[in-house]
Amino acid sequence: MSGKTIVVTSGKGGVGKTTATANVGAALALRSNRVAVVDTDIGLRNLDVVMGLENRIVYDLVDVVEGHCRIEQALIKDKHAGELYLIAAAQTRDKDCITGKQLIGLCRRLEDDFDYVIVDCPAGIEQGFKNAISAAQEALVVTTPEVSAIRDADRVIGLLYASSVREAKLIINRIKPEMVRQGNMMDASDVLETLAVDAIGLVPSDDRVITATNNGTPVVYDPTSPSGREFVRIAARIDGDHIPIIAPVEEPPTSLMDKVRNLMGINRRTSAHV
Amino acid sequence: MFDRLIRNRSRRDNTPRQVAKERVQSAIRRDRMEVAAPELSVLRERMLYTIGEHLSVAPEFTEFGLRGEGDEVFLVSRVRLQNHRR
Numbered sequence: 006m007s008g009k010t011i012v013v014t015s016g017k018g019g020v021g022k023t024t025a026t027a028n029v030g031a032a033l034a035l036r037s038n039r040v041a042v043v044d045t046d047i048g049l050r051n052l053d054v055v056m057g058l059e060n061r062i063v064y065d066l067v068d069v070v071e072g073h074c075r076i077e078q079a080l081i082k083d084k085h086a087g088e089l090y091l092i093a094a095a096q097t098r099d100k101d102c103i104t105g106k107q108l109i110g111l112c113r114r115l116e117d118d119f120d121y122v123i124v125d126c127p128a129g130i131e132q133g134f135k136n137a138i139s140a141a142q143e144a145l146v147v148t149t150p151e152v153s154a155i156r157d158a159d160r161v162i163g164l165l166y167a168s169s170v171r172e173a174k175l176i177i178n179r180i181k182p183e184m185v186r187q188g189n190m191m192d193a194s195d196v197l198e199t200l201a202v203d204a205i206g207l208v209p210s211d212d213r214v215i216t217a218t219n220n221g222t223p224v225v226y227d228p229t230s231p232s233g234r235e236f237v238r239i240a241a242r243i244d245g246d247h248i249p250i251i252a253p254v255e256e257p258p259t260s261l262m263d264k265v266r267n268l269m270g271i272n273r274r275t276s277a278h279v
Numbered sequence: 280m281f282d283r284l285i286r287n288r289s290r291r292d293n294t295p296r297q298v299a300k301e302r303v304q305s306a307i308r309r310d311r312m313e314v315a316a317p318e319l320s321v322l323r324e325r326m327l328y329t330i331g332e333h334l335s336v337a338p339e340f341t342e343f344g345l346r347g348e349g350d351e352v353f354l355v356s357r358v359r360l361q362n363h364r365r
Contacts, residue, residue: 152303159307163314188294195300199307 008039010112010122011243012141012170015148016157018128021178022147024214024224026125027055028233029145031223032240034086038120041080043092043112045137046127047102050094057084057221058091067095070107076114085226090119101132105139112140121243130164138165144173146202150180150191155199162202174205176239181210182255193252206239208232209253312345312352319343326356335361 013026023046030042043066044052053059064079069092076092083089092111095102108124115122126137138144144165148158158175165173177193184190193207211232217224224233225240231253238248323343330336340359345352 152299152306155303156306156310160310160314163311185296188296191296191299191303195296199300199304 014126016161028236034089039088044094
């Protein structure tokens with residue numbers, strides 16, 4: 006088996022990078038792929054919590070690259086998907102304790118056993134970011150439709166093009182169709198017009214992500230979740246399926262009061278479906 | 280209610296969405312020019328070297344830089360040639 010390594014990055018923190026990593030990884034595994042997700046956010050690990058695996062960590066990424074354990078010992082099997090594994094970041098070390106060369110070596114070895122190696126990149130563009138992108142052939146850049154996130158995504162895309170990454174695709178996260186309609190938020194076309202990269206997914210803002218994270222279960226396992234369904238489609242696109250990318254739309258109003266609120270522009274509902 | 284509808288309609292041309300789009304595009308233009316600056320000195324030397332293989336140039340009178348015009352960024356170069364008279 007010769008898999009590929011995909012780095013999930015963003016520049017700005019807090020845009021949903023770790024959530025995207027967990028969900029894309031889980032959705033790829035649901036398609037019968039063998040998937041390893043690697044948290045490289047050393048000192049600030051969170052991927053284990055999002056996946057609900059925080060109590061199963063014995064060895065971490067630093068243990069592997071420093072030779073304190075074998076890769077197999079650090080791979081934590083996911084509770085839900087059959088062939089999904091996590092290598093957690095070390096929590097008590099700093100980002101400089103591993104090198105890009107070590108991470109490249111690890112990913113090449115994982116590629117022998119897995120179809121996909123998904124690397125969760127730390128925020129920022131310092132050494133941790135450079136390490137994470139050095140091992141990847143492809144990148145998913147996560148942004149939200151906000152000025153600061155898009156600006157940082159542009160910087161990251163420039164750095165990716167100057168690196169060994171062959172292809173970068175954009176995930177626009179937390180789109181609120183109602184705010185777009187009201188003229189209060191940029192839509193996907195505004196973002197794509199600004200950034201020199203193609204989209205691979207447009208994820209609506211969805212409260213179920215918070216519930217899923219609280220439960221330690223990626224939202225792709227919730228079939229009623231609009232964001233979960235979009236992450237499933239993103240995984241399918243990564244896997245080679247040709248699925249059209251469609252902007253999220255608002256949930257249709259269900260009551261007369263909703264319709265009146267919509268008409269007056271004071272509808273407070275924020276969820277959307279694709 | 281009608282006031283609100285009229286207000287919604289009149290602010291469409293200058294919505295937060297449009298303002299955000301213009302701001303981020305402007306910020307990115309500036310960022311791209313700043314990021315490119317360290318590369319420019321290398322590029323300048325290479326260009327002068329290449330031109331110097333064909334023409335006699337006066338490097339001290341060379342202007343070389345990025346200039347933003349609207350949505351576009353231009354690489355602007357002005358090289359004075361030595362021993363050339365019109």
